[in-house]
Amino acid sequence: MKLPSINKQHLLFSIILGIAGLLINCYPIQFFANVQFVLGNTVTVIAAVLMGPWYAFLTAMLASTGLMINWDSPHVYLFFGLEALFLGYARRRDIYALYADAIYWLVIGIPLVYLYVTFIMDIPSSHLGFITSKQAVNGLVYTSLASLLILAIPKLWFFKDKVKDRQRRMLSSQLTYFFTLMVTLTLLFSALIFNYYFLERQQAMLKQNINDAVSHLATSAQNYINGHKTVIANAANQLTIVADDPLEWQPMLSNLHESYPGFISMLIANPQAQIIAASPVSRLLSNNQTRNININDRDYFIESFYNHRLFVSSVFQGRGFGNDAIIAMSAPFYTDEHHTTTAGIVEGSLDLNHFAHVDQNNEYAIDESVVMVDEQNQIIYASEKLGLSSLSQFKFVVNNGVYRTNLELINIERPESIVPEYIYAHQSLDNGWTVYILKEFSPLLKLAEEQMFNSFLMLLIALMCTFYISKKLSALLTVPLEAVASQFSPSASGQHKLPSIDENSPKEVFSLYQRLLASKQQLIDHQVELEETVARRTEELETANKKLKELVDRDPLTGLYNRRYAERKFNELLDFCLRSDQAITVAVLDLDLFKDINDNYGHLAGDECLRIFAQLLQKYFKRDIDIVSRYGGEEFLLMLPLTNALHIEHHLNSFREALAQLSMVSPEDKRSFNVTVSIGAITANADYSIDLDKWIKVADDNLYQAKQDGRNKTVINIMTE
Incomplete structure (x- = not known):
C-alpha cells in the first residue's frame, strides 16, 4: 500500500497550529471546581477542516501537550487525538465540523471520559456527570469558535491544497449550518455565563451562611464560657468570706451547682490539694476514695493556687467523678479580704454536652457540622456524623488543589484526595479555642452538575430546532434566487419569465x-x-x-538617489554582503570650498558644478549594486558592496584626481573653474555593524581628517577584522 506523500506546507502549518494550541492550553479557563475550559483545541478543529485527519492528529498531539503539562494526565492524548481523527475523516465525507464533533462526544467522547474517570481517576462517582457533560460542552465551544474563525479569515478560504468538498454544497445547507453555528455559540456562551454567575452567587450565599453560622456558634460558646468564668469568680469571692468556716463550703457549693447546671461537677480543694467538698454530693458520699484524691498534679489546681488567677484548662479526661472529657474552670479563694493567704481553690467542670445541644438547635445546622477545639487543637466537641473523638487531635488538610471555588475547602477523612470534602469557616475565641463549621462540598457540585446537564440538554434541543427552522428559512431564500440564476444563465436564453418568479415571490x-x-x-x-x-x-x-x-x-538637481533612499537600501546591501561574507565601503565626499564657487561664479555655476560632479560619480561607480546618492548640500554618499579592499583606495583616488583635472564653465559669464573633493571612507566586512550611522561616523571622521590635511585628500580605514 502506497503511503500518501507529505505536504511540507501542511506539515509546517499543523506544527505552528499545534504550538499555538500548546501555549493556549497551558492557561485553561477556570470555570468551577475542577472544570476548566480549554480553547487551544480550536486549532485542532481548524487543522482537521483544512488538512484532514493526520495533520489534525499531529496538531492535537502538540496542543494536548499543554494540557499534559497542566494536568499531568495522559488521557488528553487519547481523547483529543481520537477527536482530531474523527473530525478529519468526517470532513472528507463533507460532514460539517460542529455536527461531527457533537456526534463524537455523544458516541465516543463521553463514554471514554466516563470509563477513564471511573476506573483510573480518584474522583467520586457523584462528580462524573459534571465532568462528562463539561467535556461535551467544551468540545462544542471550541469547534464553534474554529468554524467561525475559518469563516472570518479569508486566507483560510484559499488555503493551498486544503481538503475539498466531494460535492459542491448547496447554499441552503451552508445557510443552515451558519445559522446553527451562530445560535450554538450564542447559546453556549449565554448558558456558560449564566451558570458561572449562578454558581458564583450560590458560593457567595454559602460563604455568607457558613460565616454567619460560625459567628453565631462562636458568640454562643464565648458567652457560655464567659458566663461560667463569672460564676467561678463569684464563687471564689463568696468562699473567701466564709474561708474560716469549712462547714459552710459544702452547702454553698451544692446551692451554687444547683443554680448553674452547666457544670457537670464542682469541687473545693484545700491547700494540700485534697478535695474537701464536691457537687453533686452523692458522688462524694458514694465514693469513699474521693476524699483521698489529690489534685496537686492538675493544671487547674496549680494555676489557681500558686499563680492566683482564674484559669480555664484545655480539654482533658476526668477522674474521680467520671471519665468524661471535661474542661475545668478554677479560681483561688483566700483566708482574708487582702488575699494574702490562699485557703484553697474552687473548680467547676464544664458540661461539654451543652455544645451538642447548641449544635442540634442551631438554625444553620440542618446540613452543617461543628468542630470545637482548644488551644492545643484537641477536639472539645465534634458533631456525631463526623465520627471524631473528643480529646483527639483535629487533623485536616486545606484543599488547595485543582478545584476552583470562592470557598475555603478541607479534607478530613481523605486528606490525600484532590477532591474536597467540606466547605468550612472558623473563628477563634478569646481563650484560644477555635470553632469550625463544616458543610459538605458535594451538594454544591451536584447543583453545578444539574445546571451543566440542563444547559447541555437545552442546547441539544435548541440545535435541533435551529437546524429545522434554518433549513426552512434558507429554502425560502434560495429557491427564488435559484430561479433568478436560472433565468439569466446561458441555457435560459430566449425565456422571458419562469413560473417560479411571479408576484407571489x-x-x-x-x-x-x-x-x-x-x-x-x-x-x-x-x-x-x-x-x-x-x-x-x-x-x-x-x-x-x-x-x-x-x-x-531621486534628488531633482543631480538625478542621484537622495539620502532617504540610501538609508533605506543600506539594510538590503548589508544582508546581501552578509550572505556572501563580503566587504562594504561607505564613503562621504565633500566638495572643497564650494561656498567660494557660489560666491565667485554664482549659484547657477554651483548647480552646474553639482550636476557635473554627479555625472562623474555615476561614470566611476556604475555597477548596478552601487548606491550613489546626494547626502545633502555639497555632500555625497557612496555605498559600495562587494568591495575589493586592495583596490578601493586607488579607485577613490582615481575619481578624485579626475575631478581635479576636470574644467567646468560658469553658465552666466562662461568663466572656467576647477573644483576638488575630500573623501572620508571606511571599508569593512558586512558584520562590522548593522547601524549605518556607525559607518558614516567613521567616514565623517576620515573626511574631517582629509580636510585638516589640506583638502583634496582621501582618508580611508580598511578594517580586516
Missing part, C-alpha cells in the same frame, strides 16, 4: 429579477468599454506611480 427577489432583466443588455454593451477604460486607467496609474516613485527617491 418575495418582493426583494422579484424586484431583483426585474432589474436584472432590464440591465442585462446594458451590462453587455458597457462591458467592452469598461474593460478598455480599466486597462487604460491602469496603465496611466502605473506610469504615474513609477514617476512618483522616481520623484520620491
Whole structure:
C-alpha cells in the first residue's frame, strides 16, 4: 500500500497550529471546581477542516501537550487525538465540523471520559456527570469558535491544497449550518455565563451562611464560657468570706451547682490539694476514695493556687467523678479580704454536652457540622456524623488543589484526595479555642452538575430546532434566487419569465429579477468599454506611480538617489554582503570650498558644478549594486558592496584626481573653474555593524581628517577584522 506523500506546507502549518494550541492550553479557563475550559483545541478543529485527519492528529498531539503539562494526565492524548481523527475523516465525507464533533462526544467522547474517570481517576462517582457533560460542552465551544474563525479569515478560504468538498454544497445547507453555528455559540456562551454567575452567587450565599453560622456558634460558646468564668469568680469571692468556716463550703457549693447546671461537677480543694467538698454530693458520699484524691498534679489546681488567677484548662479526661472529657474552670479563694493567704481553690467542670445541644438547635445546622477545639487543637466537641473523638487531635488538610471555588475547602477523612470534602469557616475565641463549621462540598457540585446537564440538554434541543427552522428559512431564500440564476444563465436564453418568479415571490427577489432583466443588455454593451477604460486607467496609474516613485527617491538637481533612499537600501546591501561574507565601503565626499564657487561664479555655476560632479560619480561607480546618492548640500554618499579592499583606495583616488583635472564653465559669464573633493571612507566586512550611522561616523571622521590635511585628500580605514 502506497503511503500518501507529505505536504511540507501542511506539515509546517499543523506544527505552528499545534504550538499555538500548546501555549493556549497551558492557561485553561477556570470555570468551577475542577472544570476548566480549554480553547487551544480550536486549532485542532481548524487543522482537521483544512488538512484532514493526520495533520489534525499531529496538531492535537502538540496542543494536548499543554494540557499534559497542566494536568499531568495522559488521557488528553487519547481523547483529543481520537477527536482530531474523527473530525478529519468526517470532513472528507463533507460532514460539517460542529455536527461531527457533537456526534463524537455523544458516541465516543463521553463514554471514554466516563470509563477513564471511573476506573483510573480518584474522583467520586457523584462528580462524573459534571465532568462528562463539561467535556461535551467544551468540545462544542471550541469547534464553534474554529468554524467561525475559518469563516472570518479569508486566507483560510484559499488555503493551498486544503481538503475539498466531494460535492459542491448547496447554499441552503451552508445557510443552515451558519445559522446553527451562530445560535450554538450564542447559546453556549449565554448558558456558560449564566451558570458561572449562578454558581458564583450560590458560593457567595454559602460563604455568607457558613460565616454567619460560625459567628453565631462562636458568640454562643464565648458567652457560655464567659458566663461560667463569672460564676467561678463569684464563687471564689463568696468562699473567701466564709474561708474560716469549712462547714459552710459544702452547702454553698451544692446551692451554687444547683443554680448553674452547666457544670457537670464542682469541687473545693484545700491547700494540700485534697478535695474537701464536691457537687453533686452523692458522688462524694458514694465514693469513699474521693476524699483521698489529690489534685496537686492538675493544671487547674496549680494555676489557681500558686499563680492566683482564674484559669480555664484545655480539654482533658476526668477522674474521680467520671471519665468524661471535661474542661475545668478554677479560681483561688483566700483566708482574708487582702488575699494574702490562699485557703484553697474552687473548680467547676464544664458540661461539654451543652455544645451538642447548641449544635442540634442551631438554625444553620440542618446540613452543617461543628468542630470545637482548644488551644492545643484537641477536639472539645465534634458533631456525631463526623465520627471524631473528643480529646483527639483535629487533623485536616486545606484543599488547595485543582478545584476552583470562592470557598475555603478541607479534607478530613481523605486528606490525600484532590477532591474536597467540606466547605468550612472558623473563628477563634478569646481563650484560644477555635470553632469550625463544616458543610459538605458535594451538594454544591451536584447543583453545578444539574445546571451543566440542563444547559447541555437545552442546547441539544435548541440545535435541533435551529437546524429545522434554518433549513426552512434558507429554502425560502434560495429557491427564488435559484430561479433568478436560472433565468439569466446561458441555457435560459430566449425565456422571458419562469413560473417560479411571479408576484407571489418575495418582493426583494422579484424586484431583483426585474432589474436584472432590464440591465442585462446594458451590462453587455458597457462591458467592452469598461474593460478598455480599466486597462487604460491602469496603465496611466502605473506610469504615474513609477514617476512618483522616481520623484520620491531621486534628488531633482543631480538625478542621484537622495539620502532617504540610501538609508533605506543600506539594510538590503548589508544582508546581501552578509550572505556572501563580503566587504562594504561607505564613503562621504565633500566638495572643497564650494561656498567660494557660489560666491565667485554664482549659484547657477554651483548647480552646474553639482550636476557635473554627479555625472562623474555615476561614470566611476556604475555597477548596478552601487548606491550613489546626494547626502545633502555639497555632500555625497557612496555605498559600495562587494568591495575589493586592495583596490578601493586607488579607485577613490582615481575619481578624485579626475575631478581635479576636470574644467567646468560658469553658465552666466562662461568663466572656467576647477573644483576638488575630500573623501572620508571606511571599508569593512558586512558584520562590522548593522547601524549605518556607525559607518558614516567613521567616514565623517576620515573626511574631517582629509580636510585638516589640506583638502583634496582621501582618508580611508580598511578594517580586516
